[in-house]
Amino acid sequence: MSTTTLTQTGQQPLGSAVPPFTAHAISVSLPTWRDNVGYEEGEKRVVDAMVSGYPRFFIHLSIQKLAKICEQKFGVPGEASLLCPTRRIAENCRAFMLDRAARSSTPTPTTLNVRLVQFTICPDVDDDGPCAELHIVLFPKDAFPLAKQFWQHTGLCVSSRLAERCLAMLKEDVTSPASPKSPTTPSSRAPVKPGNRHYAAKGFTNKSPPTTPSATQTRFTSTDIPEPSAELLNKDHITYLEERYGRNMPLSSAAAAKRALRRRIAGVLVRDTPSDWSTAGGQEAQLGPSTRGVEGVTEDDVFLYATGMSAIWSAHQLALGARPVAKSVCFGFPYTDTLKILEKWGPGCHFLGHGLDKDIDELEAILERESKTSSVPPILSLFTEFPSNPLLRAADLPRLRKLADKYDFLIVVDETIGNFVNVEVLPYADIVVSSLSKIFSGDANVMGGSLVLNPHGQHYAALKAHMAATFEDSYYDEDAIYMERNSRDFRRRIEVIDANTLAVCEFLRSRSLAVSSISSPPSHPIAVKDVHYPRWVTPEHYNKCRVRDPVTGEPKGGFGGLFSLTFTSTEASKAFFDALPCMKGPSLGTNFTLACPYAILAHYAELDWAAGWGVEAGLVRVSVGMEERGALLRGFEEALKAAEAVIPQQS
Template sequence: MSLTTTTTLTGKDTLGASVPPFTAHAISVSLPTWQDNVGYEEGDKRVVDVMVSGYPRFFIHLSIQKLARICEQKFGVNGERCLLCPTHKVAEDCRAFMIDRSTKAGSPIPVRLVQFLLCPEDESVPNAANMCIELHIVLFPSDSFPLAKQFWQHTGLGISSRRAERCLSMLRDGDDAPGSPPPSFSRPPPKKSNRHYSTKSIGRSPPASPVAPIHEGHDMDAVDEVLSADQSVYVEERYGRNLPLGSAAAAKRALRRRIAGVLVRDSPNNWSVAGGQEAELGPSTRGVDGVSESDVFLYPTGMAAIWCAHQMALNTLPAAKSICFGFPYTDTLKTLEKWGPGCHHLGHGLDESIDELEQILERDAANSSSPPALSLFTEFPSNPLLRSPNLPRLRALADKYDFLLVVDETIGNFVNVEVLPYADIVVSSLSKVFSGDANVMGGSLVLNPKGRHYAALKANLTQTYEDCYFDEDAIYMERNSRDFKRRIEVIDDNTLAVCSLLRSRSLADPSTLGRAVIKDVLYPKWATHENYERCRVPTGGYGGLFSILFTSVAASHAFYDTLPCYKGPSLGTNFTLASPYTILAHYAELEWAAGWGVEETLVRVSVGMEDRETLLHAFETALQAAEAAAAEISS
């Protein structure tokens, strides 16, 4: 069960705890100081030994670890380790990747696959056969686990923690691997009553998730009680929070309609029919005529949507290098580099980078009769520099040289920006602001029905697409996303207020006279402003993400350590979440990242829904600490 609470834990005591707290399937982890983040990257036992959660593609959930140990005991030989996949095709892709990469490194490693069917122990349970789960196990020598972990991280196609827990619940007594520790979620003790679940809420949508206060302290009265798996299902369904587990198909249909923008009415008052046949559908609000729910495909993670978009390009168009435009999320670049012929990386993502791209395309087109590029992947705006590419110019090049334009709209989100008219494919991480609660992963891919390659892409997806989005995850994603438009508007306004405060105290403001500790505030309102405005919808804002560059290491560390909010990986949460992004994403390549403007001192902030004055006070406190640290160094 995953319930957002209003409990805030700050300081060193929170190290390694789940974010949100007391959340079994949290997708972030508390790393409250700069040194904690360094310790995590260096494998410091002080940090890693206390972690009970983490971002799921980097930290394998404890329930998945336990299930993997059981599978290794049951099916492994000679100390083999394993990776757990939801389908046979994903397992085959994992094996192919491991063999290909190990062969290029010198010697292919042996990789074998096992299919494991788990069914409820009590066969008298109604529809027991329909509750069975296939688990596809990839087994390999133990010293090859880092290579397998690359597949897990780059593709986002490993099993989810909820799928693992469902599998564990169907294992018979005695199947547990010796020494397998039970998952620990750092939950609070039970309490006698729960004011969140009153009979008045029956038949209505849930209230907005409680927002974590940005100040220190504990509000234990608001902590949700700990429930067993059966109890949690009852509570979620009985009191209007989740659709029934048997309605997963309707939940997925509601998600596809929400993302396609075709629901005439999609509000907390009519969420229960959003995926039903009686839902009123209309023209899409995505800026392209003819978009329908059949053009939307769901994936277990945003990275899975990106990886599958790349695979679709490789399977549909003539072989050629891809293009990574702008400084991307790290695994997007790794995917383009490790699958297919490789890629050109134009990491600055500015208009002058398009001039460079034109030269590359013109040169390669002159040397071959085939198109000079397979596809171009870009983010709008980018993470963490918040730069927006010139999509009209990129679209013109894609048309001229016949390659696909794939846009990741996760940071901008379609409430704020309209990018589908320029793209062949739009991908997004639903785990971020679309969900907001940071307790479930998900991703989406949208095809542009007006794109020149639409027919070929749709045919390929129709033939190859596998729905491996676990039903329970889809149920939670549907619940979380019911009010995403309202939440985005609040987050947009809060972020603009915070960024305006910080920029007024930065070197970007002439009134500071060079005395500021903030070098710049990276935010779409100011970074590549014209490019962002071309795609901003009339009522749209600038999103909830920004980054800060500091004039000194001391100021950066002091700001981060003092800022009184949750600190850990991920973004787009309903609560404010900060991280020293370059340390977490590029610790082994700091010099390379700095070459693209992603400095070591960069602090990335995802603003939440807290009271605006409380937020401003919190950032003012952190800024004063940074100024004091800088003054102490200079004195």
Template sequence: MSVIELGESIPAVTPHAVSVSLPTWSDNVGYEEGQKEIINKLTTGYPRFFIHKLIVAFAEEIAAKYGAPSQQAMLFPTAKTARRCMQFIRSNPPADSSTAEVRVVDLVLDRSKTSSELLLKISPCISAVLFPSDIFSTAKQYWQHSGDGVQSRRAEFCHALFQEGTLVEATVPQPPSGGAQKAARGPRRYQKVSVDKKSFGQAREGSESPKSPVTTVISEARESSQFLEERFGRNLDASLVGRARSSICRRIAGSLMDDAEPAVEFSAKTTLSNRGVADLAEDDVYLYPCGMNSIFNTHNLMLQARGQLKTICFGFTYVDTLKILEKFGPGCQNYGNGASEDLDDLEARLKAGERFLALFCEFPSNPLLKCPDLERIRKLADAYDFAVVVDETVGNFINVHVLPYADVVVSSLTKVFSGECNVMGGASILNPQGRYYSQLKKLIEAEYEDNYWIEDVIFLERNSRHFVSRIEKINENAEVICDVLRTHPLVKAVYYPKYNDSKAFYDECRTPKGGYGGLLSCTFHKTEQAIAFFDRIETAKGPSLGTNFTLTSPYVILAHFQELEWVAQFGVPFDLIRVSVGLEDAKDLKARFEIALKAAEAVE
């Protein structure tokens, strides 16, 4: 395997990639320290942490047109999401900074300037939060934690309309229709024409260069042409988006298990039970632009349904899950160890009269792969009236059924559900048997805003068609790698659901044919050994997980660099290496890990 150069996208030559290559340990440290020689080489990054350059270019043009010279813009898909960010900034003003100038500019389609049925149907829009530059870090916090920020494909599409003058400020009066207007069509990939390699290239060559300083036209064309020609056989037909969305929801609900089945019409009222719960329907699944956004919106939903109560974060969860529970609402009781003793403490608090909104947990957790005792948690929730929200991203519903224990299940579809590492997505699933179902259903139907961009929907539907068979192969490969690591004398510990102390809790939820997943972590007896292993391993190396290819990262360095002492109290070593196992040939993958272990041996 050839090494992906520092700062290049993962996958390579993919303009909307979800990961970025940080191939050495020092690269990861330098990235976290903000070293310019590292940062300047990054072509992209994980979207909630690194604002895509296409988005930055669009934001700069909006700020230049509508803002003051000292202002920046942050982009959101709708007016509602932008105003949530504005409220967060005003509620968390930085020291010595004024929030008086923070405002929102809403950009909407000027319907008099287009005859495109597609544009008129989807009515694209963008809202920008304008703020003084010294408030950027506060705005970025909201972007990272909430997942509300605009996605890169939507920004690219809307930027083209903005430059044409077809996307205008909502307060600007609309001229009467019927005049001789140039028909706005948006990026060429949305035009419904037959395509082959030759004609697609000619279409690209005939298009105008974008005004953005980000030169991604060639690579974007390469991604779109390869994806559309090899998998679609045509340009994107946006009329299929409803069917694609339906197929995604059906897969998540557990009713669409045939890898080859395309997007077709489906009744939302059909009852399903493949997730271990009766009466689960397609319309109990709600899609979001990313996994963290599903958590953010589920927490908001709980606050609206049950009032301003503190939340429980159980186990060592992903960093932004805890941040959401701490920063948005009345606070959080954090049980970072996720141990039986923590449940004892929680039960004592409940018996003493404390009341909570909901308990959020992962199954299993990231990166230690521990599993909470969901059966006991469910009993406490029923006895003391709090909701249970389970993040199944790492376990996934092919391996485990956690919905019977939860009121809501959340998941990052960016990860193994997609596998391709080229599109973000998230989902929340309401348990129709849950005690709060009717209340939550009524609220979410009133409050839900579908912000999942149409092209992202199309990409995710195609990516997820082989979800079931991919999980089976990934499960097998992960156990092979676990065996290699567990039998090596330099490896101090391997964290994997099959070998953790919480295995019994995992097995309680494991499906009849389920495995133990594709995520594992390990530590070495010496940090120098971990560094040598990481630098030598011939896999992709960067943030994210659940990719079709093996992806390795020094997870704690990337996720908790500024709080290493804090994470240590929960038994999370700073030099832990996390491995997301992919679909490679098992023999080849095993050989790569053995070679990297040889490099660790050389340290001694």
């Protein structure tokens, strides 16, 4: 396994891939506060620099190029497209677009024309790879914002690896995908009917890496980041090296990789170490009772998805399909798209955005009131994060479980931030969802999500039957291969990251207003208002769910790798963020430290609204990595000094 060191390297250039030199990176460098604001405002300087981005917000350049080709083949002038991996997803996209257009007050006509085209692309006889199937949603260009909403909210994305495979079979150059500002020149060929022709290529290569950054700043980083030279190899060489030296399973073993993932998530692998990876998905794997805190969980209770958000969307669709339809509850301030899903599909939701005990009191009042006027359960489901992003609040899950049993509704828990190495939430949930793209992967080079059913849940039989009838595996095989590789040592990585994060948070809190206000007057300016971390935020609820030692019964699960900081002034927030010597960009749960001004990125158009729920405009969210702890602490001290230096200027 890799080690981490303090290295000399430069600040990642604006718009470059994070991690650097990674063709399928899931983050992008936004290194200054001004860059983040510029991104939200669509500033040309920022938008033109971007070659990467979080996949649900930034459509990968290979996908953009493939979409342009599909538009040329099957579209008419004035049409744009969205690519989907299955027919059902394409139909869901069309239904969503038509529904939102009908509800909209904008000039988009309610008679919006949205068409679907199936495009099958097969290799030639010299390539033994499988055919690829695309489902193209075509619509007027001015309706693209509706399509993009579907892409973002549901996470039902076409994989960038699938796009590269298609481009290779179409004999298109994938080393330099078309820029969003420089679309592919329209083809002179006449459009062809879907299914009429097969296109092929013998191999395909990774796209060229971004320009190597200049060495301008000391920073802490992880040698888990791929070496630049690795990305310069063509795809055949990389595949050979990965498979020959035991890093990746071969692509033909995708089914075994998915079994290994499902067993890993179910917690049933008796032996699951990096040296045993080759048998984790095989029939000879040693399986035992689940470590998820619920007896009887098996790999058959685990379902894989293309992204964490598609797992959340699918959980909501599952609830709508298996239970009497009613409003849901969003408990606590969630990651933005979870709330959008509950609002835009189905009859809506009650938003209890603080996620505190007083909100459970309000929930009880809602349940009592609604139960008196309805013959069906008063609510459909309750969605909550454990802990929440970005305030790191933990709900009182035992109390919520009692209400769910009394009033007959489902509980869906997103465990992405806590993760099942640290917390046991399945005993209190009917459904547990997670973004595997985060700490489960760690390498930030592949997307994925999971959904787990609680076999002891009151509605398990109905939920399992509905999944059996409706679930389709749209998780691209090559993504599953990479996710399997990345996750082999996730337990070891989580322990390192937990310890690093606690050390950083204790240091920052010791210099914060939260501690200084209860001790002697500080001898230095106070820049940090508070440190939001489960160690101090709603600890009584978080501790109820911490994984415990099976012998002593004492908590052994950590507090996770994510925390947020609030500051005593906006200028202090900006100074801290700009001076922090780590990678800056969206996402979390990476093996390297990654920071972002969360409210700016997630709620720029609604900052006052977010602040009303406790998410201040100056909040900085940090995901801590596996770097050497001394280097981490020195880096945060450097940033803290920069923040403290601007405090006198604000007085």
